[in-house]
Amino acid sequence: MGLEALCEKHGIPESHGLAHARRVLAHAEKALEKAAAPVAPPLARAIRLAALLHDADDKKYFPGTVPGETPNAKGIMEAAGAEPGVVADALRMIGLVSCSKNGNSVPSDVAGRPEYLWPRWADRLEATGEEGVVRCWQYNTEVGAPLAAAETPRPATEAEVWALATAERFAQYQKSGGSSRSMMDHYYDKLLRVARPDYSSVRNEYLESEMDQRAAPLVEICLAYGKTGEVPTDRILEMAARM
Template structure:
């Protein structure tokens, strides 16, 4: 039954995110699923809960579906249709609630939540993270860079939600912070190369911006 639910969830998110070009598309959720699965195996977490939460983690995201965000209506509806136990539904919804970064970091209480949060954050850094950042910025009419606009650091949750900046500033405001906010040793190991590559990219970008390359 568990494998059948996972396959249904994969098909569900493939259809749900079919028209998304903001960097929160089907492939993002699928990569988070695969990363979370890898982390969960090494950290000995409950694989079914991790896999299910990873696949559904964005279907009620505030940025994508603000009307269902509070009650996680899309995720709950899908799980109920699959006959998932109420306890598991509650666990998955708690993980989904805690996964996002919004100016500060919520540390999930469960190992499963830590695995999913780590996977989501790893997909926000490295080469894929760079591509997603510029995809999201272009999708929301944000400038790539403006040297006259300084990054805003240490924002509150409300400030972060309302904040409009440049894509390069987003690296300083969020992406460069993620490696230090990871929960598991497995995720920290995966993140080392990605984080280094991302810093090197921004350094190169800033040099090219002023014509030094």
């Protein structure tokens, strides 16, 4: 069973389905094009496969999967004829993607191999920018979560937005297993933190350039909510129409 069939069979929604996977793969392809040095073909294949299949065993949609195991991604790669070494590398990369599990941390075994984190950063690009705004709203709508809460911050300046996205709040988000009390709180719990990781762990011209640009729409939505106390759904729908 391929990824498209898997998504159809299990009703994976648009926010985490095939279209999202293709966009993450496109980011990974551009990262490979902008690599400071040529990436060995087997490693490049692993990067592409990890980018495409990073959500194939997502616990939100496959709650019965044993933590740390990725039977869907592994099965798809093996059925496609990927070499064992490529499969192993891709699975390691997939294990590094989840924000609720990994945050922005860099395990010691990949500290000198930034390519192993490129699928993570490619996925994080889709959590930021206009795409991230839309995906967050889509997922929130899919699960019926509140758009905001009484305690949701209402910043008046960009400096206040960034000051509210604290390391402590990000740590609590990870400790909770990736839970936010509302869509707008998710911006401060996760999205703003992943928009600006330490570039020493990225080390790719394309990914870093995209990260520089993609924080602005997140800040825009936070400030709009801060000003009115209402989530600017009309603005979010405008962004969705451009995707």
